[in-house]
Structures are given as structure tokens and as C-alpha cells.
Amino acid sequence: MSSKNEVQDFKTKEPCTHKARGIDVAELKAQCLHCDLNAVCHPPSLDVKELESLDQWFPTRRRLQRGETLFNLGEPFNALYAVRSGFFKTLVPNDSQRDQVTGFLMTGEILGMDGIGGGRHACRAVALEVSEVCLMPYGNVDEIATSFPTLHAHLNRLMSQRIVQDQAAFQILANMRSESRLAAFIVDLGKRFSRLGYSPNTFVLRMTREEIGSYLGLSLETVSRLFSRFQEDGLVDVQTRHLQITNPEGLADIASGRPAH
Amino acid sequence: MSSKNEVQDFKTKEPCTHKARGIDVAELKAQCLHCDLNAVCHPPSLDVKELESLDQWFPTRRRLQRGETLFNLGEPFNALYAVRSGFFKTLVPNDSQRDQVTGFLMTGEILGMDGIGGGRHACRAVALEVSEVCLMPYGNVDEIATSFPTLHAHLNRLMSQRIVQDQAAFQILANMRSESRLAAFIVDLGKRFSRLGYSPNTFVLRMTREEIGSYLGLSLETVSRLFSRFQEDGLVDVQTRHLQITNPEGLADIASGRPAH
DNA sequence: CGGCCCGTTGATTCGTCTCAAAGAGTGTGG
DNA sequence: CCACACTCTTTGAGACGAATCAACGGGCCG
Missing domain, CATH: 2.60.120.10 (Jelly Rolls)
Known part of the structure; x- marks a missing residue:
């Protein structure tokens, strides 16, 4: 198979x-x-x-x-x-x-x-x-x-x-909006990478947008849009799978459900 | 307190x-x-x-x-x-x-x-x-x-x-719509009651709509509306906290994500 | 080069939340 | 015992977010 x-x-x-x-x-x-x-x-x-x-x-x-x-x-x-x-x-x-x-x-x-x-x-x-x-x-x-x-x-x-x-x-799935879900996901990945001795702010996504979406209960298009929006807002820098968090505090704020709008 | x-x-x-x-x-x-x-x-x-x-x-x-x-x-x-x-x-x-x-x-x-x-x-x-x-x-x-x-x-x-x-x-939270979430919740409660020797189809909800909603990631109004709709569709009989499942198969179908529409 | 998977972006539809108001049930105090 | 307060529930109208449908661009492989 x-x-x-x-x-x-x-x-x-x-x-x-x-x-x-x-x-x-x-x-x-x-x-x-x-x-x-x-x-x-x-x-x-x-x-x-x-x-x-x-x-x-x-x-x-x-x-x-x-x-x-x-x-x-x-x-x-x-x-x-x-x-x-x-x-x-x-x-x-x-x-x-x-x-x-x-x-x-x-x-x-x-x-x-x-x-x-x-x-x-x-x-x-x-x-x-x-x-x-x-x-x-x-x-x-x-x-x-x-x-x-x-x-x-x-x-x-x-x-x-x-x-x-x-x-x-x-909890995240139950009462967070899409942007908070993805932000929390990114922050979590960073934490886990840092536990391994890598930077919490620069890493490579090993999975597709669809897999992220499936995991977070979002469509792959929404995930893609969110990455683009985060980039526009200066929170991250995304080159397809290569991800850099440029504003960790801002991202963490969104992850915890405090939207800026 | x-x-x-x-x-x-x-x-x-x-x-x-x-x-x-x-x-x-x-x-x-x-x-x-x-x-x-x-x-x-x-x-x-x-x-x-x-x-x-x-x-x-x-x-x-x-x-x-x-x-x-x-x-x-x-x-x-x-x-x-x-x-x-x-x-x-x-x-x-x-x-x-x-x-x-x-x-x-x-x-x-x-x-x-x-x-x-x-x-x-x-x-x-x-x-x-x-x-x-x-x-x-x-x-x-x-x-x-x-x-x-x-x-x-x-x-x-x-x-x-x-x-x-x-x-x-x-999983239910990630990719089920509200009706499937609530249906799955009801079916799950029934299963757990039946494990205690009670009927899986007739029991009393011990929690409020708001608590159900919080658990399922829905607003309390949505939960209430869904109960009403399930009743209209002949799936359950709800008297506020008293619940009877009148169509277990239909409810299970909705719970598993096969909507009738 | 062509095929395929992956990612991006746009237009539209649909579902659920929010705000709002009113009814039902329960406990409290006069 | 009844009126009142309070919480829980129901139902409606409108707004908003995310899914869906669709098209296109890019990278990788045969």
C-alpha cells in the first residue's frame, strides 16, 4: 500500500x-x-x-x-x-x-x-x-x-x-477560532523543537497543509490563508515548509485567544 | 466559594x-x-x-x-x-x-x-x-x-x-458539525449509562445546555436548537433534562457524520 | 517535457455565534 | 401559599467566520 x-x-x-x-x-x-x-x-x-x-x-x-x-x-x-x-x-x-x-x-x-x-x-x-x-x-x-x-x-x-x-x-479545538488554533499549533511545535535543543522560532514543517488542517479541524485552504495572513501581520515568515516566527509574543497572544481586532 | x-x-x-x-x-x-x-x-x-x-x-x-x-x-x-x-x-x-x-x-x-x-x-x-x-x-x-x-x-x-x-x-470536535457532535455526545452518554445497567436510551442529563455547549465547543443556544431539531425529526424526546432516544439508529447515523440532507 | 502533488488565492454558500427577548422551572422570603 | 428572584431554556434575527468550489502557479519526478 x-x-x-x-x-x-x-x-x-x-x-x-x-x-x-x-x-x-x-x-x-x-x-x-x-x-x-x-x-x-x-x-x-x-x-x-x-x-x-x-x-x-x-x-x-x-x-x-x-x-x-x-x-x-x-x-x-x-x-x-x-x-x-x-x-x-x-x-x-x-x-x-x-x-x-x-x-x-x-x-x-x-x-x-x-x-x-x-x-x-x-x-x-x-x-x-x-x-x-x-x-x-x-x-x-x-x-x-x-x-x-x-x-x-x-x-x-x-x-x-x-x-x-x-x-x-x-480545549483549543473546542473554543478557539481558526487563527488561534493555528497559532497555538505553531507555538506548540516551537516548544517541542526547543526541548530538543533547536530554536523554538525557526523550523521546518514536516507535514502538508492538509495534514495540519485535518489535525486542527480546518480546511487546507484556511490553513494556507492563515499562514499568509500571519505573514502579512509580521508574525511569521513562511516559505512553504520553512517557518520562522518573527513575533513570538504576538503569535502567543493570538494562540491564547486574544485577537487584535 | x-x-x-x-x-x-x-x-x-x-x-x-x-x-x-x-x-x-x-x-x-x-x-x-x-x-x-x-x-x-x-x-x-x-x-x-x-x-x-x-x-x-x-x-x-x-x-x-x-x-x-x-x-x-x-x-x-x-x-x-x-x-x-x-x-x-x-x-x-x-x-x-x-x-x-x-x-x-x-x-x-x-x-x-x-x-x-x-x-x-x-x-x-x-x-x-x-x-x-x-x-x-x-x-x-x-x-x-x-x-x-x-x-x-x-x-x-x-x-x-x-x-x-x-x-x-x-476527532469529533475536529471534523464533525454541530449536529454530529451533539448526537455523538448523546449516544456516548447512553453507552456509559448502559454499562451501569441502565437503559442506554432513557436518562437524565445532569448538566446544563451551557456545560454541554462548552464541552462540545458550541454555544448553549446551538445546543438547545439542536435538541429541538432532533425532537422534530423524531430522533429523541426531550423534556428539558429528561431525555429519551426514540430513534437510536438515526441518531447514531448523525453521530457518525452521515447527515440525512 | 508532461504529470502530479502541493500550495495559494478568489468568489460564493452555509453554518454557527452573537445579541436579544421571552417563557419555564425552582428556591426564597414575606 | 403566593409573589419574586434567579437560573436555565427556548426561539428569533442578523452578522461573521470558515467550508466549498474553482482556477492557477510552483516544485519535483519520471
Whole structure:
């Protein structure tokens, strides 16, 4: 189904968003000990010895081409995925209608938590660029919990944070107008990039206008118009996918629902 | 602040939604062993002996009057709450604007999971009628996890299900029109009532039009108009708060985004 | 070069919000 | 017990925002 897309290679024209991490493709065995995603996957309290023994649990990585599917809706759930590099979207295939994009995930974020409850994935995850994920077999998570209680508590914290994030997104969708939605979306992306050590104000959009629109409940035309308007108002500088926030405060104001008109 | 509201007693005029559970107010010590919420709080695999020892962990209950706040936004998080009886709303106080309702919770559902991640509650929970909750001190949850791994896995499952639910709500908000939103809301309420052993097609709305509107991202007038229209179309029978679904299939069709026009 | 996907912009239509007023239900105090 | 106040609900008229339909330009690939 997506075999066509997988062939497309991603042109590396981006200015700053994703530095090469120098990962050897042959090296499939993960080493949590030296992984720079440590802070995400594990609580800070784990010491070196514990991390070393953890390496028995998280052995595999997987590399995906642009457009490739990591897991599908309805697929049996048996692992969580930590995004090591790259960019993903999650979507729910809406029969007959266009697919609904339910989220975007970048380096350092966890994919697949929706599957824990029902034993099956509740959405489809697709790579938006060449990406690499770290597999955490979930059958083991229970066992891990007993050996590393703090690790399990950490997973709980991650899931709870996710719930809070969803709530926030929910709120934006429920009572913000289109301009606030898009502004909030841009600000949020910036925050997440800055957490990775990149600039919060200059980055490359990995997704199309249509995907943004689907995610925000807007038509792709509205998204395009808003980008143009933001540019006119001196809030951002957009060159198709390349985005620079030139007036972060103004954008944040709009995001919080205080329109200037 | 809510001391005024607490005095109001709730008139028990409802036809079918909440049978009296005959709970003795003096009996504050919870007994998970004989609790009819067993299936919610605990995995099915726990045997009687395990349940007995669990009673050391979940000792307290709390009774709330209508309008009373269970916990507030920003309050330190230290317990999860299982709704034993009654009805709650969660909301985020939007400074200056009207509050945003983020959810409604009924008997058998878990309140407070948003607080696990940040250590503070991310919303406010208010009782919409006389309600009773079961306190689960969260400091203990970690300890419980080690003694009862299946219990902790159960909590994970609950949180994951919550994430999936939120995603679904997100989707409805993102690309459904008002009529589909309200229809989906009604159908969802019915499902949840039926899980409690009540009719999925006849129940009492515990919340105002404004609260429904806030939750669905609609104005209260739109909600009211939609109820009227659904009634005209023979889908439901509404007497202010008393609701009966007269055409479940038709309502479900609208909920899923297949409008008849 | 031609085809295709993506993005932009314009004209029009339709849905929902806002403002407004009046009716219904409930609790309060004389 | 009734009048009053208050909140919640219903319904209408008008304004505004976003979707839709449509056309065109640009970049990328075969």
C-alpha cells in the first residue's frame, strides 16, 4: 500500500531542525546506557548499573522511510515506540471520508500508548520523514515494572502527561477560532523543537497543509490563508515548509485567544 | 466559594438513572471486597485474598454535595478518585472567559489521572449532584504496583483507554458539525449509562445546555436548537433534562457524520 | 517535457455565534 | 401559599467566520 511512498527519499534541505545523529544502520542493538533519549524513556533516578541491565529489555530499533507505516489501526499491540529521530503522524482512517490526523510526534516522544488499553492499536502511525524508533516490547513492561518500579512510575507519568496534552488540544479545538488554533499549533511545535535543543522560532514543517488542517479541524485552504495572513501581520515568515516566527509574543497572544481586532 | 451551593439538596425526581445504593454515611471505610466497583478499580484476576489485603490501601470515601469541588486546578495531586455514585464535570477555569468543560464523569469512572504526570491536578472536578468517591492515595500506588503487578497493569490499561477516548473526542470536535457532535455526545452518554445497567436510551442529563455547549465547543443556544431539531425529526424526546432516544439508529447515523440532507 | 502533488488565492454558500427577548422551572422570603 | 428572584431554556434575527468550489502557479519526478 505504501510501498510506492517508501521509495521516495527525503531531500535533506532543512536548515536546522534535525542534525544528523550519526547512527550506524548496522547497529541495531540499542544501548540505553549511551542513548540520548535516556531522559525520556527512563526516570532520572536510574543509575548506570540499572541502565546496563535494562539493555536486555530494549534490544531492537527500526528504521522507516518517509511514508512508511510503523503500525496500523487494529494491529495487535505489543510494543511501545520511542522516536529516536524523525517525525511521525498518527491518524485514524475515516472510511470514505478523508483520514483524520490525530497527532504529530517528534524525536523523544512515545508512540503507541493508545494500544495498552485495548490490546490493539487505536490509530495508524506513519513516518513523515526518514525516522528511527526504539522498540519497547510491552510484554516485558510488566516484568520491568517489578524489577524497576521507578521505571513503571515513569511510564505512568508519561501517560498522564499525554492525557493533559490531549486535554489542552481538546480545549483549543473546542473554543478557539481558526487563527488561534493555528497559532497555538505553531507555538506548540516551537516548544517541542526547543526541548530538543533547536530554536523554538525557526523550523521546518514536516507535514502538508492538509495534514495540519485535518489535525486542527480546518480546511487546507484556511490553513494556507492563515499562514499568509500571519505573514502579512509580521508574525511569521513562511516559505512553504520553512517557518520562522518573527513575533513570538504576538503569535502567543493570538494562540491564547486574544485577537487584535 | 461553593458553600452556598452545597446547601442545595438535590430533588430525587429522576426516573431511572441512579438507583439508591443504600450507602451508610457513617461507613467511611471502604471495602473493596464487597464493592460493586470492583471490576473498574481492579483487574479481574485478583482473588478474594488479594482484595482483602487491598483494603488496607483504599481506606477512605468522600461524599460531595451538588456544586462541591472535589479537587481544584493546581492543587497538589495525591490521590485518584473512583466515582462510586453521582456525576462530575471537569473543567479548566479560563481566566476572564467562560470556563471550559473538559469532561463528564459518572459512576464507575476514574477521576484525577491528569495529576499523575505533573504532580498537580490539571483541572477542577465539581460534583453535578450528590456524589460519592473512593479515594486511592497515589503515594501508595507505587507500593501497590510492587505487591500487585496486575493491579498496576490495570491502571495502565485505564489510562490508555482514557487516551483513546480523548482521541475519539478530539476527532469529533475536529471534523464533525454541530449536529454530529451533539448526537455523538448523546449516544456516548447512553453507552456509559448502559454499562451501569441502565437503559442506554432513557436518562437524565445532569448538566446544563451551557456545560454541554462548552464541552462540545458550541454555544448553549446551538445546543438547545439542536435538541429541538432532533425532537422534530423524531430522533429523541426531550423534556428539558429528561431525555429519551426514540430513534437510536438515526441518531447514531448523525453521530457518525452521515447527515440525512 | 508532461504529470502530479502541493500550495495559494478568489468568489460564493452555509453554518454557527452573537445579541436579544421571552417563557419555564425552582428556591426564597414575606 | 403566593409573589419574586434567579437560573436555565427556548426561539428569533442578523452578522461573521470558515467550508466549498474553482482556477492557477510552483516544485519535483519520471
